[in-house]
Amino acid sequence: MTDNSSILSKLNLYAKLAELHDENPFKFKTFTTAAFNLKKIKESFDSLSDNDLLAVPGVGKSVLLAIKQIYETESFPALDECVSKTPDGVVDMLKIKGLGPKKVKVIWGEMQIESVSDLLDACRQNRLTEIKGFGLKTQSEIIKGIEFSISASGKWHYARLMGIANDFKDYVKKQFPGFQFEYSGDFRRCNEIIEKLVVVTTIDQVEFINFLSEQDYPINVNDDEIHSFIEGQIPIEIICTDYLSFERLLFETTGSSEHLNQIEYNQTDALNFSSEEELYESKGLPFIIPEQREGLNELDFNEQNHHFIEYGQLKGVLHNHSTYSDGLNTLAEMAEYANSQKFQYLGICDHSKSAGYAGGLSDERVLAQIAEIDTLNIKMSPFKIFKGIESDILSDGSLDYSENILKLFDFVVASVHSNLTMNEEKANARLLKAIENPYTTILGHPTGRLLLMRSGYQINHEMIIDACAANKVVIELNAHPYRLDIDWRWIHYAQNKGVLISINPDAHEKMGYHDMYFGTLAARKGGLLTKNTLNAMNLKEFEAYLSNRRKVRNLL
Ligand SMILES: [Zn+2]
Ligand SMILES: [Zn+2]
Structure with missing residues (x-):
């Protein structure tokens, strides 16, 4: 439908795109001024004469022609031309509040980011702070702008x-x-x-x-x-x-209606209702925690008196980034904060060397970090930092370092960060190869999804979980509220196969640890038991787990 506001947004979009593509400043400034002044007009533009419109400051022949063409074809040639030479994702960026053509030009041109979801990823990895003219403040404003544009979807x-x-x-x-x-x-x-x-x-x-x-x-x-x-x-x-x-x-x-049907809730129950606990009891059922009342398999995993994971039971915090790669806090700051929050251990997993854009660690940097961890561990004992890495899973499924380096790590989180647009067959093959690598301890964010922004690549969950079971690989529940990946709906299956889940914050600054709270909510929803949660192990148990795993995988 063509109304004033859709015309204004097209004129504005053109002005931004023309600026982005370095067109004559006179041209795009005219469109910006025209759109600004036309906004004050209450009457529909098509009810006004040409002369009325031309009297509006900024409206000249080209703007007038553009308005007429929008009424006829919903667009105009100059706009079409600009759109055709701009990736859709970059056009979307221009629609985000606070992101003008100048910034988008740097993001697209210098950083080669072509979609809003990749831009959000880059913000999360603090990559924008490294660019001239951008800082932490700009970065957090961009995140806010993206969040605002997401909420326009009503979710x-x-x-x-x-x-x-x-x-x-x-x-x-x-x-x-x-x-x-x-x-x-x-x-x-x-x-x-x-x-x-x-x-x-x-x-x-x-x-x-x-x-x-x-x-x-x-x-x-x-x-x-x-x-x-x-x-x-x-x-x-x-x-x-x-x-x-x-x-x-x-x-x-x-509860969802499916849950109410599942427990056969009816009118008679409604009459004798004093508490939720009593209701479940009267039906001969265990109390189902509110998180789980979805009508999926909550009755199965509540058969025995199970203990679902709670935030306060997490003893360690695995998969975190420091200033060695793209984190905001130093290794020492990350460790001290984890210690102050009563965690017994920290797993540092900076990016691996192929992730050049995220400051991935060269072999030399890995060695330097290991040396620093050894020093800190002496100082901070009994608190312990584990030497980890978030190794990219390369396109062919291999990990990012030679065996000489891989064997230095206490544990390896293997994650896909590049070439995310792949079909299911390719994704399965890539993940399977990484899971079969004896050095892989945890499979990081298995689908790469960003909720409400990017669905992630398709994988065959059964096949991937089965492979993790066979190779004793733990699956990450990435606790960042945009990821929550692995999806909680698969936890039940993973537990049945004997696969452990690690609730990892993927923190890029120390406060990021608290995202484990959201990971725990998702985990509880999926029925994750404390005994199947890797980072609910205390320090001794976790050390024993790692050394036992090395034996099982013949790594000693
Ligand atoms: Zn990652
Ligand atoms: Zn990470």
């Missing part, structure tokens, strides 16, 4: 909503002390992607409506539900009820 990463949801809850509870207010739905189930917040509360509906309208929240009431938006764009549905029905409604709105 949010769990981690991004968590803080907002908790702040809102605290605020409401301060206004209504003593009342119950709990999130329900997919947020209570800790899904990785959330589309709306659902609340069950004992606050009176009229009072809640008054409270929201006093704060200028938009309100739409539908029977028992109040619909609104927080932070301007996050849909929230509020169900007001009395104390007697609170637990029941919380229960009914938490």
Whole structure:
């Protein structure tokens, strides 16, 4: 549909692309000025005469012609020409708030980044801070801009909503002390992607409506539900009820309908409801934690009295980057912070030498890092730093160093970072070869996905997990809230095959360790047991695990 705003966005896009391609500055500045002034016009442009439009500052013959052509063909030749010589991903970058043509030019031209997801990856690896004219501040603004553009899709990463949801809850509870207010739905189930917040509360509906309208929240009431938006764009549905029905409604709105069917929840149950615990008990079932109420295989993995992993049980923090490659903190800072957080050990896994863009370690740098780790380990004992590496899995599936170097590491995380666009057959072959390499300890972020941005390459999960089982390779659950890769839906299968999972933060700065919290939520959702979590081992157990594994793989 052609309306004023779509015309303006095309004029603006053209101005940006023309600047990006170094066209005559006079030309693109005219389009920017015209779009800026045309924005103030309320009437539809096609209801105005040519002379009216030409009277708008910046609108000359070329802009006028472009507007007419947009009405006819939804575009104009100069725009088409610019678009045709720009990768789609670069055009998308120009639509991100705070990213102008000058910056995009550097990102595309100098850094050769051609998609928004690769740009986000680069930000995560602190690569932008190395570019002249960019700094930490620009980098974090770009991340914010990308997040903002993602939320335009109406979906949010769990981690991004968590803080907002908790702040809102605290605020409401301060206004209504003593009342119950709990999130329900997919947020209570800790899904990785959330589309709306659902609340069950004992606050009176009229009072809640008054409270929201006093704060200028938009309100739409539908029977028992109040619909609104927080932070301007996050849909929230509020169900007001009395104390007697609170637990029941919380229960009914938490589990997916598949879960309610699976446990054969019915009207009679609803009548005799005092607590969720009692409900499961009355059905002869173990208590199913809210995270798991998906209607998948939660009843299977709750058969016995299982203990699911908790954040506080993690004893070590594996797969982290330091300033040796693309991290923000030094090795010593990373170690001291891990120690201060009561972790017993740290695994440093900087990038390997093929990852030149991420400061991958040459053989000499590996040796220098090992020497520094030895010194720190003497100083910090009993805290221990393990010598690791995040080795690129090269296109042919091999690891990134010769055996002479590989054997120096305590453990190796093997991950794919390059040539991500490959078919399933190629991806399987590449991963299988890496898994079969005796030096591979952990398979890093198995699909390379970035939630809401990049689906990652397809793999045959059964085949890859089976190979990990056969080769005693641990699978990473990369805990970064954009990754959460391996997907929690595969944890059940992996555990059945005897494969361990490591909840790894892939931290590029010390605060990144706390992402393991989100990894733990995903792991619990997938039913990960404490005993199958690699980094829930204490220092002694982890050392024994590594040395035993070396024996099994004939590496001693
Ligand atoms: Zn990686
Ligand atoms: Zn990494």
